Amino acid sequence: MSGAPEGFTYRLRKNGDVEVLHHGRPAAVLRGAAAARFLIDVGSGDPQELMARITGNYKHGNERTAKKHPRNRRR
Template identity: 90%
Template sequence: MSGTPEGFTYRLRKNGDVEVLHHGRPASVLRGAAAARFLVDVDSDDPQELMARLTGNYKHGNERAAKRHPRNRDR
């Protein structure tokens, strides 16, 4: 496991909303100014990391402790 976010996609709705999907399931909907900012930022930043941050599925604070766990030492 590489530790980088993956499995995120997005689709633009007819009304201008942006729906963020994780493995094909809805994770978040961005409306108005947030949707407009997302569409600008998605081209300049890493799209997977950006969508992970927007959905809240990013850096929960236990990454360092999990890396030292015996189950994960060989990864």
């Protein structure tokens, strides 16, 4: 398990909004200046990490601790 974000895509709507999807389900909608900044930034860096940050699904810091929890040991 690499820990890198994956499964994010985005769609540009006709009205200029950007819809961020995670595994095909809507996760966030960016409008106006935020959408414009996103479209500029998505071409310059890692788009998966950028979309993970936008949706709030990014490096919580408890991944290693949760992996060792008894409930998750069988996974």
